[in-house]
Amino acid sequence: MNAEDDFDLIPGLDRSAPPEPRRRPAPWWDRLSIYLPIMLMGLLALASYWLLRATPPAPEPQPERPVTSEPDYFMRRFSVKSFDAAGQLKAEVIGDEARHHPDDDRVEIDNARIRNLAESGAVMRATAQRVTTNADNTIFVLEGDAVVVREGGRTDAGEPLPRLEFRGEFLRVELEPVERVTSDQPVELLRNGDRINAQTLDYRGDEQVADFRGRVRVQLNPRAAP
Incomplete structure (x- = not known):
């Protein structure tokens, strides 16, 4: 019996199947690709944490500042016109x-x-060194060389209205609800050539009546005989 016959006697030995080749270990980059998703997730987590630390905190709500009397805007060498609903000039x-x-x-x-x-x-025209007006331009306070002129005309009933000119260092003009000119300081009124000086003034345009107080001096212009 030769050696080949001895191999034939080994149970379970298949002489027809060649021996399996020895497997090589996987390359390192293949092994690295297994852990790459975990590494990327870790980097993203670190980046998110860094951004959270680097982002400044949201500002705390500030208490509402009280409104002050300091001017919030200026206009220089200006001209402002306002118009009524019909497009007619109302004031300048x-x-x-x-x-x-x-x-x-x-x-x-x-x-x-x-x-x-x-x-x-x-x-009505007015000039002064300084004028203070309210939001809707219905009240004007004139200070310094104040002059208010109400041009002559006619009433709704057709009666003539004389030209009136008020002069003083302080005049207050109200346009609504009625035309009114007042002053608590010396004032001068010119009317059809007449001149009236007084310590105070209260003129109402709806009644065409001027109330003078204090020391009053009147200079009347002679009227021509009819």
Whole structure:
């Protein structure tokens, strides 16, 4: 019996099947690709943590600042016109400088020139070194060489209205609800050549009546005989 016969006697030995080849270990990059998703997730987590630390905190809500009297805007060498619903000129304000105060919504105007046209067609002009007006331009306070002129015209009933000119260092003009000119300081009124000086003044345009107080001096212009 030779050696080949001895192999034939080994049970379970298949002489027809060749021996299996020895497997090589997987390359390192293949092994690395298994852990790559975990590494990327870790890097993203670190980046998110860094961004969270680097982002400044949200500002805390600040308490509402109280409204002050400091001007919040200016206008220089300006001209402002306002119109009624029909597109007709209602008022015009010209000045060297205007300052808006947000606490009471008033506007101060230096070297102001104002022209107002009433619905009846009466024209009122005013000038002063400083004019302070409210938000809707219905009240004007004139200070320094104040002059208010109400041009002559006619009433709704057709009666003539004389030209009136008020002069003083302080005049307050109200346009609504009725035309009114007041002053608690010395004032001068010119009317058809007449001159009236008084310590105070209260004039109402709806009644065409002027109330003078204090020391009053009147200079009447002679009227021509009819």
